[in-house]
Amino acid sequence: MTNKKKRFLEKIAEKLFLEYGTNLSNIVVVFPSRRAHIFFIDELSHFIKRPTWLPKFYSIEDIVFKIGGLNPITKLEFFFSFYRLYKKTIKNPQSLDQCYKWAPVLLEDFNEIDKSCADFESLFSVLSDIKRLESWELHVDETSEHINDYLLFFDELKILYQQLKSQLLANKAVYSGLAQRHVSESAEIVEEWMHHAGCEKIIFIGLDALTNAQEKIINSLLKQDLCDIHWDADQYFIADIQQESGKFLRRYQKKWPKKFTQITNEFLDSAKDIQILGTSKTITQAKLLGNLLMNNNYNEDSIKRVAIILPNEHLLLPVLESLPPEIQNINVTMGYNLCNHPIVSFYDDILTLYLNQKNNMSNYKYHFQ
Numbered sequence: 001m002t003n004k005k006k007r008f009l010e011k012i013a014e015k016l017f018l019e020y021g022t023n024l025s026n027i028v029v030v031f032p033s034r035r036a037h038i039f040f041i042d043e044l045s046h047f048i049k050r051p052t053w054l055p056k057f058y059s060i061e062d063i064v065f066k067i068g069g070l071n072p073i074t075k076l077e078f079f080f081s082f083y084r085l086y087k088k089t090i091k092n093p094q095s096l097d098q099c100y101k102w103a104p105v106l107l108e109d110f111n112e113i114d115k116s117c118a119d120f121e122s123l124f125s126v127l128s129d130i131k132r133l134e135s136w137e138l139h140v141d142e143t144s145e146h147i148n149d150y151l152l153f154f155d156e157l158k159i160l161y162q163q164l165k166s167q168l169l170a171n172k173a174v175y176s177g178l179a180q181r182h183v184s185e186s187a188e189i190v191e192e193w194m195h196h197a198g199c200e201k202i203i204f205i206g207l208d209a210l211t212n213a214q215e216k217i218i219n220s221l222l223k224q225d226l227c228d229i230h231w232d233a234d235q236y237f238i239a240d241i242q243q244e245s246g247k248f249l250r251r252y253q254k255k256w257p258k259k260f261t262q263i264t265n266e267f268l269d270s271a272k273d274i275q276i277l278g279t280s281k282t283i284t285q286a287k288l289l290g291n292l293l294m295n296n297n298y299n300e301d302s303i304k305r306v307a308i309i310l311p312n313e314h315l316l317l318p319v320l321e322s323l324p325p326e327i328q329n330i331n332v333t334m335g336y337n338l339c340n341h342p343i344v345s346f347y348d349d350i351l352t353l354y355l356n357q358k359n360n361m362s363n364y365k366y367h368f369q
Helices: 008-026 036-045 060-068 075-089 096-115 120-137 144-155 157-171 176-184 187-197 212-223 235-239 244-255 282-295 313-322 342-355
Strands: 027-031 056-059 201-205 227-230 358-360 363-365
Touching: 008 027, 008 036, 008 201, 027 036, 027 060, 036 056, 056 060, 060 176, 060 187, 060 212, 075 096, 075 157, 096 157, 096 176, 096 212, 120 157, 157 176, 176 187, 176 212, 187 212, 212 227, 235 244, 282 313
Parallel strands: 027 056, 027 201, 201 227
Antiparallel strands: 358 363
């Protein structure tokens, strides 16, 4: 038998199975993303020998909405909720199209304020004072009325922010930052949800960069022994302060040292074989990749340990088309712009055809080159 090192999810799946056994349904497992739980279930299935109820799985974003009994609001709904209050609150509001040019930036600031659990009253007060100081440098040809409207907007920003929060919470449709802040400031909400869901413990797996609100939630749960955390941490990235990828883990290690008992040293211990191959064009890279994968004769298990990192999204389709037919169930973790899809060019040609139509006595003619 080969001495194969266990992967992170495999080790955690084994640990949770040994600890909870057939009572896995009594816990809730939280990952950084929704995709991760698919691979965790695959690892967990290797230890389960008979039918059993699995835990509930959530992403770190989704569980906050679930606990708070809230729904995520779309960006467009968020904007229109803001604009309705903006028209009522501001003396001389801008038109819808003008407001839409700058509102998304402001709404994202609201989101970041709540994720950081910042003191919004002090923040908006200081911001208003800053804008008054900046107004001294405005161009002299600008009317005093315009300047006053500009300053009045920042004076009313705190009220606008508070009204928007209250309205969204009343409608139970909120943005991510507000959901996180709402739950972090109401510890009893988490306990009530866990009791209602029949959850004994929340298990956080593989987290990295947390917001201040998420930290407050986890810290509250740890104090009550209602959660556990498993970090995917390697000594190479944590011990060296020059390693930026370990920045947040080093911070959490200082904050929750008892939860960092599984730090590995696999990065330095594992053997490395680095080969550099040159090709003339990007399509040739994709074809070469297909040949390399075919020549290595990967089996179903070993191919799961192969990661293909592309320099840009335009290579995704050529790479997928160049993969050997024996390799199936590909896990694509990158996005792909819809405008790059071949079907888009088809619809683009149809629209171009209609745009170039000629009307001759109600007799339409189309010309396409």
